[in-house]
Amino acid sequence: xxxxxxxxxxxxxxxxxxxxxxxxxxxxxxxxxxxxxxxxxxxxxxxxxxxxxxxxxxxxxxxxxxxxxxxxxxxxxxxxxxxxxxxxxxxxxxxxxxxxxxxxxxxxxxxxxxxxxxxxxxxxxxxxxxxxxxxxxxxxxxxxxxxxxxxxxxxxxxxxxxxxxxxxxxxxxxxxxxxxxxxxxxxxxxxxxxxxxxxxxxxxxxxxxxxxxxxxxxxxxxxxxxxxxxxxxxxxxxxxxxxxxxxxx
Amino acid sequence: xxxxxxxxxxxxxxxxxxxxxxxxxxxxxxxxxxxxxxxxxxxxxxxxxxxxxxxxxxxxxxxxxxxxxxxxxxxxxxxxxxxxxxxxxxxxxxxxxxxxxxxxxxxxxxxxxxxxxxxxxxxxxxxxxxxxxxxxxxxxxxxxxxxxxxxxxxxxxxxxxxxxxxxxxxxxxxxxxxxxxxxxxxxxxxxxxxxxxxxxxxxxxxxxxxxxxxxxxxxxxxxxxxxxxxxxxxxxxxxxxxxxxxxxxxxxxxxxxxxxxxxxxxxxxxxxxxxxxxxxxxxxxxxxxxxxxxxxxxxxxxxxxxxxxxxxxxxxxxxxxxxxxxxxx
Ligand SMILES: Nc1ncnc2c1ncn2[C@@H]1O[C@H](COP(=O)(O)OP(=O)(O)O)[C@@H](O)[C@H]1O
Ligand SMILES: [Mg+2]
Numbered sequence: 001x002x003x004x005x006x007x008x009x010x011x012x013x014x015x016x017x018x019x020x021x022x023x024x025x026x027x028x029x030x031x032x033x034x035x036x037x038x039x040x041x042x043x044x045x046x047x048x049x050x051x052x053x054x055x056x057x058x059x060x061x062x063x064x065x066x067x068x069x070x071x072x073x074x075x076x077x078x079x080x081x082x083x084x085x086x087x088x089x090x091x092x093x094x095x096x097x098x099x100x101x102x103x104x105x106x107x108x109x110x111x112x113x114x115x116x117x118x119x120x121x122x123x124x125x126x127x128x129x130x131x132x133x134x135x136x137x138x139x140x141x142x143x144x145x146x147x148x149x150x151x152x153x154x155x156x157x158x159x160x161x162x163x164x165x166x167x168x169x170x171x172x173x174x175x176x177x178x179x180x181x182x183x184x185x186x187x188x189x190x191x192x193x194x195x196x197x198x199x200x201x202x203x204x205x206x207x208x209x210x211x212x213x214x215x216x217x218x219x220x221x222x223x224x225x226x227x228x229x230x231x232x233x234x235x236x237x238x239x240x241x242x243x244x245x246x247x248x249x
Numbered sequence: 250x251x252x253x254x255x256x257x258x259x260x261x262x263x264x265x266x267x268x269x270x271x272x273x274x275x276x277x278x279x280x281x282x283x284x285x286x287x288x289x290x291x292x293x294x295x296x297x298x299x300x301x302x303x304x305x306x307x308x309x310x311x312x313x314x315x316x317x318x319x320x321x322x323x324x325x326x327x328x329x330x331x332x333x334x335x336x337x338x339x340x341x342x343x344x345x346x347x348x349x350x351x352x353x354x355x356x357x358x359x360x361x362x363x364x365x366x367x368x369x370x371x372x373x374x375x376x377x378x379x380x381x382x383x384x385x386x387x388x389x390x391x392x393x394x395x396x397x398x399x400x401x402x403x404x405x406x407x408x409x410x411x412x413x414x415x416x417x418x419x420x421x422x423x424x425x426x427x428x429x430x431x432x433x434x435x436x437x438x439x440x441x442x443x444x445x446x447x448x449x450x451x452x453x454x455x456x457x458x459x460x461x462x463x464x465x466x467x468x469x470x471x472x473x474x475x476x477x478x479x480x481x482x483x484x485x486x487x488x489x490x491x492x493x494x495x496x497x498x499x500x501x502x503x504x505x506x507x508x509x510x511x512x513x514x515x516x517x518x519x520x521x522x523x524x525x526x527x528x529x530x531x532x533x534x535x536x537x538x539x540x541x542x543x544x545x546x547x548x549x550x551x552x553x554x555x556x557x558x559x560x561x562x563x564x565x566x567x568x569x570x571x572x573x574x575x576x577x578x
Binding site: 054074078088105108117120 | 449450451452454455457458460461462464465466468469470471528529
C-alpha cells in the first residue's frame with residue numbers, strides 16, 4: 001500500500017474566539033475524488049486553505065506522500081504539487097489565458113541575458129497553455145483574448161485547467177461550479193474525471209449534492225468545524241447527506 | 250484564400266480590441282496637427298516649430314512613461330513635480346561640488362538626480378506596498394516632503410550658475426545629426442526601454458497583472474510588494490532623469506514650477522489608453538497623450554487663441570478618455 005497523497009490529522013484553526021476547525025482528520029489519495037461538503041461556515045474553505053499552505057493551522061499535522069510536512073506558504077505547497085482553484089476566481093481578467101497560466105512561473109527566452117531581463121517566451125507559454133486547455137476540452141474561440149472576454153464557464157475552465165496543469169499531486173477545487181449553468185457544470189465534471197484519470201487526487205468542495213454523488217469516490221461531511229460523517233461512494237443518498245450536513249439524525 | 254480571410258479577420262479584431270487604440274489616437278494627433286497646419290502652414294510646419302514641440306515635450310515624456318507603470322498597477326503618483334525639482338537641486342548642487350564644469354560633473358549630477366528620484370520613489374513604494382497607505386495620500390505626502398526639502402536647500406532661490414556647459418550647451422542645446430534635440434533622443438531611448446519592459450518582460454506582465462487582479466497575482470507567489478516598490482522607484486527615477494533633461498534645456502533649476510507635472514503626466518497616460526483602474530497600459534499611447542496637449546498649445550499660440558483654451562480643451566479630452574475607459578470596463 002502506498003501512502004496517501006495528503007493526510008491531515010487533528011487540524012484545529014482558531015480565529016480569536018471562533019473555532020473554524022476543531023480537530024479534523026482528512027485524507028485524499030492519488031486518483032481519488034474526495035468531496036468536502038458542509039453548510040456555510042462549516043470550515044471547508046479554511047481546511048483547504050490550510051492543506052495548500054495558504055494559512056497555518058493552529059494545531060495539527062500534515063503528511064505529504066507519507067512524510068510529515070509544514071508548508072511555508074502557498075508557493076511551498078505548489079512545489080509539492082498541490083494546486084487550488086479558489087472560490088473567488090483567481091484569474092487576472094485583463095491578461096490572456098496563457099499569461100494567467102504562467103503568472104509567477106514564466107518561461108524566458110534569449111539565454112542568460114533573456115532570463116536576467118525577464119524576457120518572456122510568449123510563443124512557448126501560449127503553445128503549452130493552449131495544449132493543456134484543449135486536452136481538458138476547454139476550447140476557446142480566441143485563445144489569445146483577454147479572460148474578461150470569456151464566459152463564466154470558460155473562465156472557470158481556464159482556472160481549472162491552469163491548476164490541473166501545474167498540479168502533480170492533489171488539486172483542490174473550491175465550489176468550481178457554483179456560478180455555472182447546467183452545461184458548463186458538466187464541462188467541469190468532465191474535466192474533473194479526466195484529471196482524476198491522470199492520477200491526481202482531487203478535493204472537490206461543492207454544495208451541489210447530485211454533483212457530489214456523481215463524481216466523488218468519498219464524501220467528507222464537515223459540520224461546525226468537525227467531521228460529521230465520511231461516506232464511501234454509494235453508501236448514502238441525497239437525504240443522508242442532507243441529514244449529515246444539518247446534523248438531523 | 251480562406252487563410253487570408255482569417256488573417257484579415259484577426260487584424261480587424263486586433264484593431265477593435267483596444268490593444269491598438271494608440272493607432273486611432275495617432276490619427277487624432279495627426280488630424281489635430283493637420284488642422285492647425287491648414288490654418289498656418291508656414292508657421293506650424295516649419296522645422297523650427299516641429300523641433301520645438303518635440304524638444305519641449307522631452308521632460309514630460311520621460312515622466313509620463315514612468316507614471317504609466319504606476320497607473321498600470323492601479324496606483325497613482327502625485328509627487329513627481331516636487332521630486333523632479335528636488336532632483337534638479339541635488340543635481341545642480343552635486344555638479345557645483347564636483348567643480349561646475351566638465352563631463353565628470355555632468356555625470357555626477359545626473360547620477361545624483363537619478364538616485365534622489367529612486368530614493369523618493371522607493372519611499373512612495375514602501376508606503377504604498379508595505380505600510381498600506383493609499384497611493385494618493387502617500388505620494389501627496391512625498392509631494393510636500395520633497396518640495397519642502399528642495400525649498401529648504403535653496404531658500405527658494407533657483408540655482409543658475411555652476412551648471413556645466415557640457416550639460417546645457419552640448420546636451421541641452423545640441424542636436425543629433427543637427428536634427429533631433431539630444432533631450433528628445435534621451436526621451437526616445439526611455440520610451441523604447443519602457444515599451445520593451447511593459448510588453449515583453451516578466452516585470453511588465455506582473456505590473457499589468459497586479460493592476461488587473463492583485464489578489465490573483467499574490468496567490469501565484471509573485472512578490473507583489475516588491476513589484477510595486479520597483480514601479481514607484483521607476484517613476485521616481487524617471488522624474489530624476491526628467492530633472493536633468495530640464496536642467497540641460499533651461500540651465501536653471503525650476504523651483505516654483507512644475508506644480509501640475511504629475512497631473513499632466515497622469516493625464517497623458519490616461520488619454521493614451523492606460524486605465525486608471527489598472528491592468529491596461531500603453532507606452533506609445535502615453536507618448537501620444539503628451540503630444541495631443543502639446544500640439545493644441547502650440548496651435549493655439551500660433552493662431553493667436555488664448556492658451557487658456559488649451560487648458561479647457563485638455564480638460565475635456567481627459568474626461569472623455571476616462572469616460573471611454575469606464576464604459577469599456
Ligand atoms: N479570516 C477569518 N477570520 C475570522 N473568522 C474566519 C476567517 N475565515 C473563516 N472564518 C470563520 O471560520 C468559519 C469557517 O469558514 P469557512 O472555512 O469559510 O467555511 P465554508 O467554506 O465551509 O463556508 C466561519 O465561521 C467563518 O466565519
Ligand atoms: Mg467556502
